Structures are given as C-alpha cells and as structure tokens.
Amino acid sequence: MSSELELPFRPDTELTEVMRLRVQSLQQRGQKRQDGERLLLPHEAVYRLDFTEQSLRFSHWSVQLVDTGRLTITATSQLWTPDLTHLMTRQLLEPAGVFWRGTKDDSVQCYEADAYEFGERIAEMAKVRKVMYFLFAFAEGCTPETVNCSINFTTDR
Template identity: 70%
Template structure:
C-alpha cells in the first residue's frame, strides 16, 4: 500500500529564522560558530509522518515555471523551537530538481534523489516530523511548485 506525503511550507518557522538573520544584522553580530542562517531564497518546509515503517518509492514534484529547487534535509537532532539550525545537522545528499524553459520534463540527479528519499524513509522510523530547507533558484518560487514524496507501507 502506498502513502503520499506532501511537503508543507512552514511560514511561521521561516519567518522566525528570517528574524534571526535580521536581528544579527541590525546588532552587527555574527552567527554562532557552525550556525546555519536562512538565505533569502530559502524556505522551511516540514513532513509529518503518520506511519513510521516506510520504504521510499518516488518523488512527485511539479514545477509550473522553469528554475531549480534544492531540497536539503535536516537531521532528527534539530528542534527548531528551541535551538538554532547548525550546519552539521544538514544531511547529504540533497535533492536537486530543475526544469529549463525549453524542456517540459523535470530533471534531477537520479542516484542522489533515490538515496535522499531512502534517507528520509530511514529517519521516518524515529521521527514524527522532519524539517527541510527548500532553496529556490533561477526564478522559481514556492508558488510555482507542488512537492510530495511517495512511500510503500
């Protein structure tokens, strides 16, 4: 039986992380050693796992505009309400997906996308929620995408 989970934009957490960057800039302070600050083209998304025993099947990404989307997962150690995001909490590989203006097909690095999906399924065994940074490039924005991931239960 398959289970499709949709990535949800976390507007409140994205805003909180942007305020952190703004606060540091206003006070002329530097980030903590190893802290990962949110870039202007990045937004925080989360996946809610209703099931824990999952096997990755495929990505379902639709882009209605050309551009690039880089999905970066955070490890299970990050609790965004209590701690800052640290660089060491970002997982490799990332999911890189793109669509050019003259090509209708969505492109990706298939081996990385496969491994990335499998890592997410692995972390789902111990997580109820997982957070991601979505980096939008080359004109792509959150309004231009629909993104979900499919698993076998």
Template identity: 70%
Template sequence: MQSNQYSPKHSRETGLCADQDRAASKGARETDNTQTTAAAAATMASVLELPFQEDTQLTEVMRLRVQSLQQRNHRPQDGERLLRPQEVVYRLDFSQQNLRFQRWSIQLSVPGKITITGISQLWTPDLTNLMTRQLLEPAGIFWKKSGEEQVQCYEADTQEFGERIAELAKIRKVMYFLLSFEDGTEPANINCSIAFKASP
C-alpha cells in the same frame, strides 16, 4: 499542469525522473492475468504519498534570527546555518513510520530549479540554532529547462535522499527541510511530494 513523478534509478547520470514504477506496474498487470481487482486495490492503498508543506512560522523565526544578527552587528554562532533569502522551511508529517521509499513527485509550473535539503535532527529554532552539521547529504536537486515539460534531477542522489528520509521516519513523526528556490522558482509555482511503500 503535467505531473512529473520521479522513480530514480541507481545511476550517477543526470536524467529524467520518469514514471518507471508506474510503467513496470502496468506491464506486470498486463502479463499477470491472475491478479484480481481487490489485490490491485490493496497494493495501491499501501502507497503513502506525503506532501511537503511550507512552515511559515519556522521560516519567520529563522528570518528574524538573521535580522537580529544584522541589526546588532553580531556574528552567528560557530557552525550555525542561517536561512538564506531564497530559502523557505518546509515539513513532512509522517502518519506512518515503517516506510520504504518509492518515488519523488515534483511539479514546477515555470522553468527553474529547487534544492531540497533535509534536517537530520529534531530542531526547534526558538530553543536552538540550526547547525550545518544537522543538514543531510546529498540534497535533492530538481530543475526544469525553458521549453521543456519534464523535470530533471540527479537520480542517484534523489534515490539516496529518499531512502534516508524513510530511515529517519522510523524514529520521528515530523521532519524539516530547507527548500532553496532558484532561477525563477518560488513557493507559489511548485508542488512537491514523496511516496513511500507503507508496511503494516
């Protein structure tokens, strides 16, 4: 399956999140013959790619909250954000915290759409309910059309979203996300990660 690595540019247009960083790096290597193999290896080593990992325990806690409200015929707390049927909780664990956003890497093995929404605050659903005000904007929206290989995105939004994640990484070691699966996608047919430039 082909990997579609996103390198968003500052544009409000919809487009392919192409391998612009990799292409630019290749061009630089071709024009700069003085770069050594050791320097290139050091540059690659400074790029940190983190996978989005499904958090089944938190997802289950959120689903039980919805189920409990339904069984008791209770209303949610004012401003509470309940987990929707097509949503799953994911997490990023930051092994380093001084990061600069580089690119998204999103793979969809089937046509469809995913929306990644960040949660801005530290959140423990066993102690506090998730509130709408805790959700980051913009969200990252990625989709693949039937008959196409490339994943598309709203480039400016995904760029801004990636930069917000890098900022939040400075003050925490884990961050949670809601992933919404639409138009035929599900956790089994996606592979999502985000790459940062790590500073010493």
C-alpha cells in the same frame, strides 16, 4: 498487502519567520552568526514532512515545477526547534535533492542517484520521527508558488 502513501511537503511559515528574524536581529546588532550556525538565506524557506506511519519504503518523488527553475531540498537531521537551538550546518543531511526544469517544454529533471538515496534516508528517519524539517532553496525562477512537491512511499498495511 502493500499500498502507496504520498506525503506532501508543507511550508512551515512560523519556523521560516523565526529564522528570518534571527538573520535580521544579527544584522541590526552588527553581530555575526555562531560558529557553525546555518542562517536562512533570502531565497530559502523551511518545509516540513509529517509522517502518518513509521514503516515506510521510499518509492518516488513527485515534484512539479510550473516554470523553469531549480529547487534544492536539504533535510535536517535533528528534531530542530529554533526557539531552543539554532540550526547548525552539521545538522544538514547529504545528499540534497536537486530538481530542475530547463524550459516550459522540459519535464522535471533530477540527479537520480542522489534523489533516490535522499528518499531512502527520509524513509529511514521516518522510523523514529513523526516530523522532519527541510530547507527548500528556490533558484533560477523557481518560487514557492510555482512548486508542488511530495514524496511517495510504499507501506505494508
């Protein structure tokens, strides 16, 4: 028997703050980032997905944008711990999930093939992970307060 499992993306305020402090520290010292290092931009935040089960099949995305705007979700490929290592660009997975809403009357749109492939990759990562980290980039009026995002899987229980 298979059932539906919805996993919400949760903001990781602690990791986001650590990344912001790294940027601030480099700026204050007048230093440059390490070669290949990916610094957090002001309109980005770190989110996490906690897997309660490991054997998942991607079903669909559930992305709600209250207002017009664009949300880009990029996954990190490693169990990233910024207290030990910096986030490197090679650790970012392709494709990213891009979701947008043009006007208040529009429904949320996405690049469907990319979003589907992205969801399948997340399901694959869940087989070996308990948690996964993501960069959420907010643009064109989208903010963390106006986004509700989760991913749905089917699972054999």
